[in-house]
Amino acid sequence: MRISQLAERGGVPVATVKYYLREGLLPPGRATSATQAEYGDAHVERLALVRALLGPGGLTIARARTVLAVVDDDSLTVLDALATASAELPGPEADVEPDLAPALAHLERWGWLVDPATPALRHLAAALAALEAAGFEVTDAHADAYAEAARRMASVDVETVPDDSRGDAVRVAVVGTILLEPVIIALRRLAQQDASVRRFAASDAGEQATSRPQG
Amino acid sequence: MRISQLAERGGVPVATVKYYLREGLLPPGRATSATQAEYGDAHVERLALVRALLGPGGLTIARARTVLAVVDDDSLTVLDALATASAELPGPEADVEPDLAPALAHLERWGWLVDPATPALRHLAAALAALEAAGFEVTDAHADAYAEAARRMASVDVETVPDDSRGDAVRVAVVGTILLEPVIIALRRLAQQDASVRRFAASDAGEQATSRPQG
DNA sequence: AATATTGGAGAGCAGTACTATCCAGTTGTC
DNA sequence: GACAACTGGATAGTACTGCTCTCCAATATT
Numbered sequence: 001m002r003i004s005q006l007a008e009r010g011g012v013p014v015a016t017v018k019y020y021l022r023e024g025l026l027p028p029g030r031a032t033s034a035t036q037a038e039y040g041d042a043h044v045e046r047l048a049l050v051r052a053l054l055g056p057g058g059l060t061i062a063r064a065r066t067v068l069a070v071v072d073d074d075s076l077t078v079l080d081a082l083a084t085a086s087a088e089l090p091g092p093e094a095d096v097e098p099d100l101a102p103a104l105a106h107l108e109r110w111g112w113l114v115d116p117a118t119p120a121l122r123h124l125a126a127a128l129a130a131l132e133a134a135g136f137e138v139t140d141a142h143a144d145a146y147a148e149a150a151r152r153m154a155s156v157d158v159e160t161v162p163d164d165s166r167g168d169a170v171r172v173a174v175v176g177t178i179l180l181e182p183v184i185i186a187l188r189r190l191a192q193q194d195a196s197v198r199r200f201a202a203s204d205a206g207e208q209a210t211s212r213p214q215g
Numbered sequence: 216m217r218i219s220q221l222a223e224r225g226g227v228p229v230a231t232v233k234y235y236l237r238e239g240l241l242p243p244g245r246a247t248s249a250t251q252a253e254y255g256d257a258h259v260e261r262l263a264l265v266r267a268l269l270g271p272g273g274l275t276i277a278r279a280r281t282v283l284a285v286v287d288d289d290s291l292t293v294l295d296a297l298a299t300a301s302a303e304l305p306g307p308e309a310d311v312e313p314d315l316a317p318a319l320a321h322l323e324r325w326g327w328l329v330d331p332a333t334p335a336l337r338h339l340a341a342a343l344a345a346l347e348a349a350g351f352e353v354t355d356a357h358a359d360a361y362a363e364a365a366r367r368m369a370s371v372d373v374e375t376v377p378d379d380s381r382g383d384a385v386r387v388a389v390v391g392t393i394l395l396e397p398v399i400i401a402l403r404r405l406a407q408q409d410a411s412v413r414r415f416a417a418s419d420a421g422e423q424a425t426s427r428p429q430g
Numbered sequence: 431a432a433t434a435t436t437g438g439a440g441a442g443c444a445g446t447a448c449t450a451t452c453c454a455g456t457t458g459t460c
Numbered sequence: 461g462a463c464a465a466c467t468g469g470a471t472a473g474t475a476c477t478g479c480t481c482t483c484c485a486a487t488a489t490t
Contacts, residue, residue, distance in 0.1 A: 004435075053349075156361070251467055
């Protein structure tokens with residue numbers, strides 16, 4: 001398979017495939033001459049993965065490269081792979097260090113064992129700070145309900161990771177961690193709709209509940 | 216309060232405040248002359264909200280403007296406001312229409328009442344398609360667990376919305392919908408860490424569990 | 431032999447969120 | 461009442477990102 005066919009099967013322009021090759025997101029094909037290379041089905045799958053990470057996953061080129069390096073590195077343990085993948089996911093990236101105390105207080109209440117250096121902890125702290133700055137008070141009860149929901153999701157996630165092949169485990173863990181996030185966000189919005197229809201439909205104009213809310 | 220003081224209290228450069236004014240994210244101050252205007256505490260709070268939406272919320276200027284217009288519009292019902300805010304949140308924005316069937320099948324199984332035109336439905340469908348393209352199979356059991364988690368979170372969210380003041384209700388609903396998303400993502404990653412430490416720490420090198428996983 | 435395609439590299443482009451410069455009017459200070 | 465400092469307002473420029481275009485000689489294809 002040549003580059004134009006790979007591009008066609010992936011549904012992207014040839015120039016974009018070349019760009020991904022240049023950026024190291026796709027491994028080079030098997031060179032058959034100075035200006036020719038052969039690509040296989042593995043490249044097609046990899047291209048689909050790249051598109052998924054960059055699109056729905058919301059990763060930048062640089063972060064995708066790191067995540068893919070983790071997926072490719074057979075020497076990493078599942079734990080290392082998950083940690084690296086988790087660290088490369090988009091987050092607030094604030095230039096000022098957020099106050100970790102509120103986040104740590106929650107974690108202690110829940111008894112969660114986490115690496116104090118993990119970026120997710122900083123992300124949580126920054127997100128809580130942003131809520132406070134916006135005048136939204138997060139009660140312990142609210143946080144606890146969220147923690148329980150997160151625990152359930154994570155539990156299923158971890159159960160889903162196969163334990164027979166380390167390569168597969170890493171791939172599933174990394175891809176699942178990243179690509180299930182938009183699923184969660186979408187599900188929450190849909191659940192909110194359902195819940196708010198049930199709560200507010202009676203007090204608002206009732207017929208808006210099942211038709212388009214805004215014309 | 217003049218513009219430089221507003222900027223200082225918000226922790227942003229004056230040029231940025233001017234930019235937000237130009238873009239309609241901040242309402243203009245009360246003009247006291249041709250080249251002078253007075254800003255109040257409301258502007259400080261608004262500036263914090265804008266920063267929260269643009270930073271942790273991940274909204275673009277254009278989407279933030281729409282969301283803020285919803286918050287400001289007292290004529291909207293809570294349902295309309297939530298729907299509009301939900302629609303403006305960042306999503307896949309695919310140029311090709313994803314297959315809605317798998318997503319609709321899940322929703323029907325759960326008995327959720329949602330507007331078929333809502334962007335979140337499309338986001339869910341796109342996310343599921345991306346997972347499939349990346350070779351990650353989402354089982355019904357996995358999806359069901361996620362749905363239950365989403366339902367719990369949404370339930371708390373909706374309960375949190377006050378029912379005495381419509382303006383407050385809209386503000387809390389919109390801000391909560393947007394700014395709690397990074398909280399959920401961070402919590403899930405932390406919960407994953409906790410769960411995978413418990414599962415994999417025994418089979419991997421054990422001492423990595425509570426120290427930094429990657430030097 | 432003529433035409434098309436390839437890998438590779440560099441430059442260019444569109445969008446986003448600022449940031450810097452300029453300007454005349456206004457203010458506070460001496 | 462001189463004069464520097466600041467203001468709102470407008471315009472242009474910047475840094476970064478993810479492509480996309482153009483060019484090239486070498487190779488395939490017809």
